[in-house]
Amino acid sequence: MVSRNRSQVKDHLGSKVLNHPELRNTKATEYMSHEEKYRYNLSRATAMLKLIDEEGMDVNEISKVMSHTVSGFTTPDGNPLAVHQVMFVPTLMNQADDDQVSRWLGDVFNGTIVGTYAQTELSHGTFVRGLRTTATYDPASRTFDLHTPDVSAAKWWPGGLGTTANHAVVMAQLYTDGQPRGIHPFMVAIRDRETHRPLPGITVGEIGPKLGQNTLNNGYLLFDHVKVPRENMLMRNARVNEDGSYTKPSHQKASYGTMVFTRVAIALDTVDALQIAATIAARYSIVRRQGEPRDDGQEPQIIDYQTQQLKVLPHIAACYVLRASTARLWEHHTHVTSEVRGGDTALLPELHATACCLKALVTQDCSEAIEALRLSCGGHGYMTASRLPALYAYATAGATYEGENTVLLLQTARYLVKQAGGSHAPPAAGSAVTYLSRPADDTPFAVGSPAAYVAAVGRVARGRVTEVAAALQADRQTMPEADAWNQSLVQLVAAALAHGRYFVVREFAEVVSQQSSSRAIQQMLQLLFSVYLAHAVSRAEGDFITYGGLTPSDIRLNRRHLLRLLAELRPHMIPLTDAFDLPDRLINSTLGAWDGDVYRRMFEQASHSPLNTDEVPASFHQAMLRSKL
Numbered sequence: 001m002v003s004r005n006r007s008q009v010k011d012h013l014g015s016k017v018l019n020h021p022e023l024r025n026t027k028a029t030e031y032m033s034h035e036e037k038y039r040y041n042l043s044r045a046t047a048m049l050k051l052i053d054e055e056g057m058d059v060n061e062i063s064k065v066m067s068h069t070v071s072g073f074t075t076p077d078g079n080p081l082a083v084h085q086v087m088f089v090p091t092l093m094n095q096a097d098d099d100q101v102s103r104w105l106g107d108v109f110n111g112t113i114v115g116t117y118a119q120t121e122l123s124h125g126t127f128v129r130g131l132r133t134t135a136t137y138d139p140a141s142r143t144f145d146l147h148t149p150d151v152s153a154a155k156w157w158p159g160g161l162g163t164t165a166n167h168a169v170v171m172a173q174l175y176t177d178g179q180p181r182g183i184h185p186f187m188v189a190i191r192d193r194e195t196h197r198p199l200p201g202i203t204v205g206e207i208g209p210k211l212g213q214n215t216l217n218n219g220y221l222l223f224d225h226v227k228v229p230r231e232n233m234l235m236r237n238a239r240v241n242e243d244g245s246y247t248k249p250s251h252q253k254a255s256y257g258t259m260v261f262t263r264v265a266i267a268l269d270t271v272d273a274l275q276i277a278a279t280i281a282a283r284y285s286i287v288r289r290q291g292e293p294r295d296d297g298q299e300p301q302i303i304d305y306q307t308q309q310l311k312v313l314p315h316i317a318a319c320y321v322l323r324a325s326t327a328r329l330w331e332h333h334t335h336v337t338s339e340v341r342g343g344d345t346a347l348l349p350e351l352h353a354t355a356c357c358l359k360a361l362v363t364q365d366c367s368e369a370i371e372a373l374r375l376s377c378g379g380h381g382y383m384t385a386s387r388l389p390a391l392y393a394y395a396t397a398g399a400t401y402e403g404e405n406t407v408l409l410l411q412t413a414r415y416l417v418k419q420a421g422g423s424h425a426p427p428a429a430g431s432a433v434t435y436l437s438r439p440a441d442d443t444p445f446a447v448g449s450p451a452a453y454v455a456a457v458g459r460v461a462r463g464r465v466t467e468v469a470a471a472l473q474a475d476r477q478t479m480p481e482a483d484a485w486n487q488s489l490v491q492l493v494a495a496a497l498a499h500g501r502y503f504v505v506r507e508f509a510e511v512v513s514q515q516s517s518s519r520a521i522q523q524m525l526q527l528l529f530s531v532y533l534a535h536a537v538s539r540a541e542g543d544f545i546t547y548g549g550l551t552p553s554d555i556r557l558n559r560r561h562l563l564r565l566l567a568e569l570r571p572h573m574i575p576l577t578d579a580f581d582l583p584d585r586l587i588n589s590t591l592g593a594w595d596g597d598v599y600r601r602m603f604e605q606a607s608h609s610p611l612n613t614d615e616v617p618a619s620f621h622q623a624m625l626r627s628k629l
């Protein structure tokens with residue numbers, strides 16, 4: 001396939017998927033059993049994998065087209081092959097050495113090997129160094145002994161592990177030469193390739209129902225002294241030689257690379273879910289009329305209530321702003337990864353800090369926004385058929401997996417306070433933290449000036465970071481490091497979020513300034529940016545007074561300004577969401593179809609309820625009449 005940009009790839013694959021003989025016909029899955037849902041989603045995930053293979057896409061393109069826009073259609077209840085595609089394959093590509101890649105990748109691509117990424121254990125997810133699965137090297141047999149010391153060390157959560165995968169990249173504590181060497185990745189066969197039965201020494205199964213994404217097929221896995229050949233430790237970074245001697249990786253956290261990639265992918269992808277939710281809420285808010293009739297005799301469209309505009313419109317602006325910054329992060333990740341492969345790890349610390357912060361900011365903002373959009377649809381937004389509950393379940397999972405958000409923000413904060421205190425290597429050219437070592441931008445605040453807002457967002461970030469860095473430094477003089485750190489946790493998280501917000505708005509300011517194709521588009525981007533900025537100030541007024549240089553009068557002016565901007569944006573709401581270019585079948589919502597025929601669709605979906613099949617369901621006689629007796 002020729003190289004295409006993200007949106008072209010999405011469109012291309014989107015139409016292929018919608019017309020694919022095995023994918024085009026969908027079934028409602030709400031009334032299926034857990035097992036039926038899994039079978040339905042798995043067979044569609046497999047068809048999708050074949051399609052990707054036929055298209056000859058490389059790993060980068062595959063992950064781009066794994067977007068929620070497409071995968072929400074192919075696998076509405078969660079893709080049991082997602083972790084195979086998004087984590088297992090990239091881990092092999094980036095952490096296996098060339099020999100290992102050539103040994104395994106053929107079987108991965110012909111579908112013989114289906115894998116997962118098995119890191120989290122029942123008792124440890126966040127604190128990766130605390131994982132307790134061991135891999136002990138024996139030079140005599142040239143094998144590793146993989147072992148789960150007790151049930152609390154069982155792997156728990158990996159996607160596709162339940163009943164789908166036959167291999168896993170297992171993150172385990174390496175022991176060699178009698179020394180602990182930290183967490184390393186191992187390629188482990190867990191099921192027979194032919195029979196799919198668990199291999200000797202392996203206990204594996206599915207963990208049970210969740211808030212959503214129930215066919216991600218999350219599983220558990222225990223090892224009882226399972227022997228794995230030496231060649232199965234992924235050896236691009238660290239190595240264990242035949243005699244058991246150990247070669248360190250070029251970067252201490254090189255084996256965490258898959259997590260960085262997946263955080264970047266999740267940040268990018270959660271915006272897709274927000275776009276779908278925003279489109280549904282926008283369309284419904286036009287169709288829905290309720291309230292005292294106006295002069296024209298019609299009840300008002302709910303979008304004309306100021307409160308409704310506040311519930312819906314800022315999130316449309318957020319779609320545009322967050323899409324730009326996450327796409328930029330994606331490009332930056334590609335660049336840094338190629339540098340790291342070439343042996344230069346200088347940019348890794350900041351990439352890690354930025355990926356942590358954006359993954360957390362985007363998943364938090366998007367899940368809050370999707371919940372607000374669901375509420376904006378009143379009772380009907382609570383129905384599964386609106387799709388809003390599933391979109392929320394998807395976005396909020398992103399706040400936990402691939403690093404719980406608070407924990408990730410603390411990683412960013414750690415980097416920021418080091419930068420503010422000068423105890424880290426100075427930032428490279430183009431770094432996102434140079435503002436910390438420069439005087440604050442003193443552009444005076446003025447309602448209506450995006451540049452003045454961006455400067456204020458920067459002052460908040462700078463103020464938050466420098467203040468908490470100083471508090472931490474002072475506490476360090478009087479108490480142990482861990483206590484000093486704990487004393488500042490809440491402020492550290494706030495500082496990292498403020499930094500993330502500054503990153504996001506600077507990226508979008510650049511997008512707006514570089515847009516030159518049309519004056520109308522430039523004006524629309526400016527309006528969206530103004531809405532985003534005014535809304536950001538209204539969400540954190542205290543911060544903007546404390547650190548941003550705004551006065552209480554500026555705050556009052558901003559509140560009025562935001563409402564005026566919303567009224568200005570309102571007529572453009574539908575074109576702005578139509579521009580996401582989401583076909584009805586990909587949106588899959590009774591409330592969000594393009595023609596606005598909401599009420600007919602709601603009745604139509606109710607007709608699928610099995611309780612409506614008979615006028616009087618058998619359960620009435622079985623449960624209710626009997627209980628009367």
Ligand SMILES: CCCCCCCC/C=C\CCC/C=C/C(=O)SCCNC(=O)CCNC(=O)[C@H](O)C(C)(C)COP(=O)(O)OP(=O)(O)OC[C@H]1O[C@@H](n2cnc3c(N)ncnc32)[C@H](O)[C@@H]1OP(=O)(O)O
Pocket residue numbers: 063064065066067068082083086117119120125126127128129159253256257259260265266268269348349352400401402403404407411414415
């Ligand atoms: C567009 C494509 C569509 C994609 C669709 C996506 C959706 C797919 C659907 C489902 C998939 C879901 C799959 C979910 C998978 C998972 O959840 S896998 C498990 C993920 N687990 C975690 O993320 C655990 C979080 N914890 C950690 O990462 C770490 O424990 C830690 C919090 C970072 C701490 O690590 P550790 O204790 O080892 O760290 P310290 O020894 O304290 O050292 C800290 C120093 O190390 C630096 N560091 C840490 N991590 C990295 C890194 N990754 N890269 C570079 N550097 C790193 C850190 O900055 C410190 O440096 P310093 O000492 O100089 O300050």
Ligand SMILES: Cc1cc2nc3c(=O)[nH]c(=O)nc-3n(C[C@H](O)[C@H](O)[C@H](O)COP(=O)(O)OP(=O)(O)OC[C@H]3O[C@@H](n4cnc5c(N)ncnc54)[C@H](O)[C@@H]3O)c2cc1C
Pocket residue numbers: 083117118119120123124125126127156157158159213216218397400401402403404406407410
């Ligand atoms: C849907 C889903 C899919 C998943 N898929 C996979 C997968 O494919 N592979 C895999 O290996 N794992 C997977 N996971 C596991 C996931 O990565 C972990 O659940 C996640 O990293 C959070 O870790 P935890 O569960 O240990 O949370 P905990 O760390 O126990 O979090 C609980 C609370 O403790 C707080 N906390 C913990 N440590 C600190 C700290 N140092 N400072 C301050 N607060 C702290 C957190 O902020 C949080 O409020 C998945 C999880 C989910 C929900």
